[in-house]
Amino acid sequence: MLKNQKIKNKKNIIFVILVNLILVIFLTNFFLEDVRAGGFFEWMITTVFLLFIAPFFIIKNIFKENPKEYFLQNNLNFKNLMTSLGITIIFFAVIVLFVLKLNWQENIRVSSWVIAKDVKIMLFVDLFILPFVVFAKEFFFRGFVMKGLTSVMSIFYAIITQAFLFLVYELGTTGMISGKSMLLILMPNILFGFIAYKNKSIFVSTAFHWIYLLILDIYFYSQFTS
DSSP: OHHHHHHHHHHHHHHHHHHHHHHHHHHHHHHOSOTTSSOHHHHHHHHHIIIIIHHHHIIIIISOOOGGGTTBOOOOOHHHHHHHHHHHHHHHHHHHHHHHHHTOGGGSOOOHHHHTTOHHHHHHIIIIIHHHHHHHHHIIIIIIIHHHHTTTSOHHHHHHHHHHHHHHHHHHHHOOOOHHHHHHHHHHHHHHHHHHHHHTBHHHHHHHHHHHHHHHHHHHHHHHHO
16 A cells, blocks of 8 residues: 555656645745845745745655655765765856856846845845755755655756756746856756765755855855945
């Protein structure tokens, strides 16, 4: 009985993921007119509920599976961690050179609290709000989506697919952006997918994702206030 249920879940996983993504986009826009502008606590609560609590409930009560199997484990391996760190440094060094060479700086998404040029708000959001938001996004896309997709496709295609679905989420909740901006969203999220898979944990990809956004905010804040 349990085996048949798991087989059925695997067959329906893509449908379930797409329905959840559509609902997440719709409800995010319903509760928050613009998740990037103001309402930081509302942004955090809405994101955590829709991207973490809701899929956690689905995994546990509908799929009848252990949520920890969706990369919610914390058994870190130092070798994998160092490998991930090395690849991340090289990856972003190449991205920085690429962006500077083509003068694509204006295509990198900048947070509203950075544009406001208020260092207190920026630090508050980045240190106390953003970690929860990033963790929720990592669980949904790298855990619920990517780990779920590995039951019907290879990990390579699962990593690519979750990155594109992350882009769909960004487009659906924050509006249309340029093709260059889309590329600069896709590339880091492919990396974060690889990191989550390599370490079998979204805690590592969450840390890397948060540090990445923190560095971006600090960099652009320094540019706006110089």
